[in-house]
């Protein structure tokens with residue numbers, strides 16, 4: 001009986017081997033690949049694959065130039081400059097987070113992808129597979145000791161570009177090898193934004209052979225004084241994996257900022273201990289493209305929020321990773337900027353009246369029927385202090401700054417992160433101000449400006465509208481009522497819909 005099973009097993013294995021050999025031989029038909037390429041890829045990567053499609057000038061990073069044969073992400077070793085077909089498969093199927101390169105696994109069959117690979121390789125005359133893989137040695141599992149060793153190595157080898165805390169905030173101007181576009185070292189605290197995966201093995205691969213076409217060096221390079229041993233590379237990997245900042249991760253469906261009720265005093269500033277155990281919410285930022293001047297190349301990806309209130313006041317903590325502290329008039333800051341240097345800034349947008357139900361104001365900056373309040377903080381210049389301004393707006397063209405603001409704000413920059421606290425009384429006696437009410441869902445939106453990235457005026461990032469809820473202590477009826485009423489309305493709607501269906 002047992003022998004029979006072994007025979008059966010061997011038979012299956014040999015069939016699988018034969019089948020996989022057949023598919024190996026059939027892997028990639030470049031003529032078929034060309035057709036798919038022209039339909040799906042040419043808009044970005046160009047009709048001849050030179051990375052110069054009609055969309056290319058709006059994108060940073062630019063689409064890859066396939067005629068150069070240089071690829072950024074690979075698992076072949078240093079002696080083999082081009083990637084395995086499996087490496088290319090992964091990039092095409094999974095896409096590249098944080099860039100415009102889409103993932104294709106939902107749209108294209110694996111056959112289509114192999115055909116595409118045959119075609120794009122042919123554009124640079126690449127043939128066959130690399131001769132050898134990166135040597136992964138023996139993986140060191142993560143431990144406090146390994147992370148400590150990794151941190152020391154990181155400070156010595158990586159922080160000059162990736163910053164002391166890995167947020168990519170280092171003080172260097174870096175360019176790519178293709179057209180000399182500005183490059184920013186990756187923010188390593190957000191592994192979900194890595195282009196080519198964030199498993200320990202992926203990070204190990206990047207450290208070993210670097211990223212071709214960019215200043216990110218190969219730490220396997222025998223000629224380099226900074227060369228790392230296999231064991232050391234694993235320590236660095238364990239350190240990098242340990243600095244992940246979950247608070248910055250955007251969670252689908254997280255649309256409400258829950259302001260926490262405090263019994264005592266409000267926090268004094270952005271670093272007050274009182275913020276520590278307040279729940280945080282992160283939202284995506286996109287370039288503002290509704291009003292002129294449209295903006296396609298933002299550098300800040302997300303904003304993280306916390307809010308608290310007491311009997312008298314409400315306070316917001318706005319946090320975002322920004323690689324540069326942009327202080328106009330500061331020589332060092334000017335050196336890092338391309339062209340004009342502006343202040344960094346952040347803004348909160350709120351409607352003047354809390355809408356009934358779940359209606360939100362117009363997507364942009366309100367309209368004549370839906371006026372909004374904008375609280376904008378700016379980081380200051382070498383000569384001027386930080387500032388806060390309250391504006392009334394009824395659309396992009398109708399923005400009026402007030403002489404006096406009821407809002408106070410203070411920001412602090414530390415190792416690649418801005419933290420700004422804004423505070424206002426819950427109620428004011430200005431009819432153009434929003435009046436905050438406990439238990440009500442109030443629409444809220446955010447914007448940021450990175451002054452080093454040329455952001456100024458309407459050139460900035462925005463979020464869509466979300467909600468802020470002043471969440472009373474549990475058990476309070478103020479909070480329960482709206483949910484209760486919403487439940488009854490929903491129940492009634494379902495009943496009506498059902499009876500309509502029956503008829």
Ligand code: HEC
Pocket residue numbers: 037040041042043044045055059061062063064070071072073074088091092096099100101102104116195
């Ligand atoms: C909307 C624009 C866009 C489209 C469409 C697009 N790409 Fe890309 N692609 C990019 C960008 C941008 C990059 C470079 C990202 C970077 O350098 O970090 C890129 C990079 C790549 C890379 C390089 C990976 C590496 O390791 O260097 C491959 C391979 C690739 N694309 C294949 C394709 C294929 C095949 C298609 C069509 C099925 C396609 N792309 C469609 C924008 C696009």
Ligand code: HEC
Pocket residue numbers: 061072154157158159160161162174183184185186188193194195196197203206207211214215216217219236240
């Ligand atoms: C000379 C500057 C420089 C140094 C030194 C450097 N890097 Fe990088 N690194 C970069 C740049 C630039 C990028 C982004 C490249 C791109 O997106 O085109 C990058 C990207 C990365 C990525 C992202 C990979 C992905 O899939 O998105 C990781 C991980 C990384 N570096 C880790 C390290 C570690 C660990 C060290 C030290 C052992 C290090 N780097 C040293 C400049 C550097």
